[in-house]
Amino acid sequence: LMLVRRKNRSLSTAAEALWDVVRDQGNALMAGREGDPLYQI
Incomplete structure (x- = not known):
């Protein structure tokens, strides 16, 4: 992921924050699904 960030300088800090x-x-x-019995298939 760091290599991609170094290559693609057009990726703005806002895009990184949105990804976070x-x-x-x-x-x-995923944590909610683990605790939800409906997803225990």
Whole structure:
């Protein structure tokens, strides 16, 4: 991921911050699925 950031300088800090938010939401969603019996298939 660091190599991609070094290559692609057009990636703004705002885009990186947005990616961090999306990643955090994804982790929270996975954690929620682990605790949800409906997803225990």
